[in-house]
Every structure is written in C-alpha cells, then in structure tokens.
Amino acid sequence: SQQGEEDPQALSIQEGENATMNCSYKTSINNLQWYRQNSGRGLVHLILIRSNEREKHSGRLRVTLDTSKKSSSLLITASRAADTASYFCATAFDYKLSFGAGTTVTVRA
C-alpha cells in the first residue's frame, strides 16, 4: 500500500546544484528508507534512518526525519548527470515497506 506523498513530483536542476525532495507519511514507522530507481530497473537502497534518528549523512546524501511531522527529506548535494533517476521514500514497519509516489529528478549537464 502507498504510504504517503513525495514532493515535488518532478525536479530539474543543473549539474552541480543541490536537489531536495520531501516525503510525508501517515502511520508509525520503525525506519524510513530512500531508494533510487533508474528507468526500467530495480531499486537501489540509498540510506536508512531509524525512527529515533533525526539526521543522517552518506557521501553526498543527507536525510532528515521529523517523526512529529511524519516527514523526511533527502538532499543530494553537488548533483551529477548520473543522479538522474526517480527517488522513492519507503517507510518500514513490521518488515513491510510502503512506498511514496516518488520524485523524478533530472540533472542537466
């Protein structure tokens, strides 16, 4: 089942710029995960943030989690053309993942 919404639905930026996308969810979570999907391919796990964490970094990725607002954000810094993909947040509860609608990011060279 789809958990919530992501915004924006689509994002177009210049190479080198930062990309920020937001995710809202509705129910309790154990953790929240972000995934990348290139067109017609499977999903690649990017980062996981637990419900008791507020911020996490991994390379050029920064994720925040606000459980009081039931929202998360993903920041990709210094974007590259290879970052062009769809990004999905997924909330995990009882080992099940529920995905957001996704944000399509296009990085222009």
Add this chain to the structure above:
Amino acid sequence: GAVVSQHPSWVICKSGTSVKIECRSLDFQATTMFWYRQFPKQSLMLMATSNEGSKATYEQGVEKDKFLINHASLTLSTLTVTSAHPEDSSFYICSAPTEGNHGYTFGSGTRLTVV
C-alpha cells in the same frame, strides 16, 4: 553485498498463458521475499509477502489464485502470473530484507507484456 537475481528481465506472452518470475538470493538466505508491481510512472505496490516453507500473505485486492507465489527454499521465491491478461502487463519486482543498516535488496525487475 547482498544480491537478488531476478529473471526474466522482460517477457511477452499471449493472453491466457502463464508466466513464472524467479527471484534468487545469491549470497544470503532470504526467509522472506516481497513482491511488488509497478505501473508506468507510479510507485511500487506491495502484492504479497512470501515466507520460506509457508503460505504467502497477499495484500488486499490481490488475487492469490491469479498470482501464485512459491517460496520453497531459502534462496528462491517465484511468482507465477496465471492466465495472464493485458491488464496484468506491468513491472514486477521482488525484494528481500538485508541484515544491518542496508535496507532491502531488490531484484532488477521483470517487465511483463501480455498481448
């Protein structure tokens, strides 16, 4: 890292035929496998959860007799779309939980086209 191998990557079949999709965990044991379908430009919708050695659990609205799931071993789960119809055309993806802080490992997906 953990890898889930999914086959076939694409398949075209005639209406009324059945199609089997396989997902194998290559370097870890997947006691649980999740099956999703994804329509173009949409999110992933969980169809069912398979557990090794027991019956699959289907999400509301998913016909268990149409989407047969078998999880006979710790490294193999299969989804069979029976009597496929054009409306079953979709992208099917499997995933398995990965230990540690590594989220879930996804197969590369199967593009099913029913003609």
